[in-house]
Amino acid sequence: MPTETVYGLAGPAADPLAVAAIFAAKGRPRFNPLISHVADLAAAERIAVFSADARRLAAAFWPGPLTLVLPSQTGSIVCELARAGLDTVAVRVPAHPTALALIRAFGGPVVAPSANRSGRPSPTSLAHAVDETGDRVAVALEGGPCRIGLESTVVSLLDRPRLLRPGAVTREEIEALIGPLAEAEADAKRSPGRMARHYAPNAPVRLGADAPRSGEAYLAFGPHPPGPGVWNLSPTGDLAEAAANLFGLLRAADLSCPVAIAVAPIPEVGLGEAIADRLKRSAGYVG
Ligand code: TXA
Ligand code: MG
Numbered sequence: 001m002p003t004e005t006v007y008g009l010a011g012p013a014a015d016p017l018a019v020a021a022i023f024a025a026k027g028r029p030r031f032n033p034l035i036s037h038v039a040d041l042a043a044a045e046r047i048a049v050f051s052a053d054a055r056r057l058a059a060a061f062w063p064g065p066l067t068l069v070l071p072s073q074t075g076s077i078v079c080e081l082a083r084a085g086l087d088t089v090a091v092r093v094p095a096h097p098t099a100l101a102l103i104r105a106f107g108g109p110v111v112a113p114s115a116n117r118s119g120r121p122s123p124t125s126l127a128h129a130v131d132e133t134g135d136r137v138a139v140a141l142e143g144g145p146c147r148i149g150l151e152s153t154v155v156s157l158l159d160r161p162r163l164l165r166p167g168a169v170t171r172e173e174i175e176a177l178i179g180p181l182a183e184a185e186a187d188a189k190r191s192p193g194r195m196a197r198h199y200a201p202n203a204p205v206r207l208g209a210d211a212p213r214s215g216e217a218y219l220a221f222g223p224h225p226p227g228p229g230v231w232n233l234s235p236t237g238d239l240a241e242a243a244a245n246l247f248g249l250l251r252a253a254d255l256s257c258p259v260a261i262a263v264a265p266i267p268e269v270g271l272g273e274a275i276a277d278r279l280k281r282s283a284g285y286v287g
Contacts, residue, residue: 001102001112002143003094005065005152005168006122006247007129008037008112009137010102013047014077019111023081025136028118033084034111035067035152036091039103044068044091047076047109053178054157060177063095065148065168069156082111092152098143114151121199121247121282124149128251149244150274155181166274168243198281199247201254201261205283209262217258219249221266229256233264239271246275250282 001010009025011018013036023030038044041058048070050058057066072078072089083089091109094100103110114122115129123129124146134140153167155174163171163181175181203217212218218230222237231249233242253261268276 001099001110001141002126002146003037003096003099003112004147005094005150006124006146006148007115007126007143008099009115009129009133010037010110010112012106013082013109013111014079016079016081019079019081021136022111022113025133026113026116026118028113030081031084033086033088033090034082034113036078036082036089036109037094037099037103037112038091038109039100040093043109044093045073047073047078048089048091049073051157053161056177057155057157057174058093061169061173062093063100064093065095065150065152066174067092067152067154067165069154069158069164071158078109078111088156088158090154096143098141102141119198119200121201121250122151124244124247128248145244145248147244148240149246149248150271150278153274156184166277168240168271168274170270171273172270199250199278200282200284201250203254203258204260205250205279206260206262207279207283208265210264212262213260215259216262217253217256217260219253219261219263221264224264229253229258233266239267239275242266243271243275246278 001008009022011022054068067090069088069090072087116122116132123132126142148168153169154165156162156164160182161178164184220232231253233245266272266275
């Protein structure tokens with residue numbers, strides 16, 4: 001299913017067989033839990049326990065690219081496999097009409113990890129999603145290119161608020177509402193998604209490159225002469241445009257079979273924090 005962030009591999013959150021098929025299609029380790037997608041706050045409260053901070057964030061950013069990790073609700077129908085056995089659940093309301101229509105028509109929570117195979121760049125178009133996991137799905141819903149292009153921001157509200165994954169809802173926007181965010185814990189059980197090499201193309205990725213070396217593909221940012229082997233994330237240096245282009249251009253550059261993909265320096269403020277996070281992981285840096 002399309003969402004405003006990336007395409008997801010969707011299935012009923014309550015059905016362990018469907019959820020197992022999703023883990024298998026992605027080749028995803030079963031200790032890494034899935035996000036449950038719901039249509040509104042009322043549906044979210046049937047599967048998660050909301051604190052005052054959680055309500056504030058949901059009111060401000062849903063529908064939208066923000067996932068909240070909260071205590072699992074008593075009697076929740078989300079199956080244990082979807083939560084990877086944790087007593088917590090990740091939940092979000094996507095801001096894409098097709099996703100919302102699917103969730104409403106289905107009438108229950110829908111798990112949807114990004115539709116890439118585990119460790120690969122997330123798909124931001126239906127064609128990319130079909131390339132990744134299309135052989136394993138019953139139906140593929142066209143929803144156009146993803147407006148945001150990076151996965152949702154993930155915030156854990158279990159003890160102190162923590163930023164588990166930066167995204168289009170920025171740290172600054174969240175902190176303005178609920179105060180300072182702690183960093184993700186080293187504890188892999190609480191932040192199971194923070195594995196080092198992730199979002200990776202086949203070619204190695206070299207960051208902070210002012211220019212390509214011989215044989216390298218180049219992802220430029222800001223004014224740069226066009227040419228063979230050069231893809232520009234945003235000629236005007238716009239972070240939202242760069243985010244929307246990032247995974248698609250990593251794929252395009254990769255298809256040219258370069259010795260490496262060199263990426264221009266990108267400012268790490270606002271949305272730049274999420275871009276830098278994905279780039280560091282695609283390059284295999286421990287985050
Ligand atoms: O934008 C998105 O969030 C996309 C679209 C399709 O909605 N989905 C997505 O799902 O990115 P996925 O599975 O690729 O990433 C979910 C992230 C993982 O890093 C996972 O570890 C984390 O959320 N997560 C899920 N449940 C969690 C939990 N109970 N505690 C901590 N982290 C959790
Ligand atoms: Mg993913």
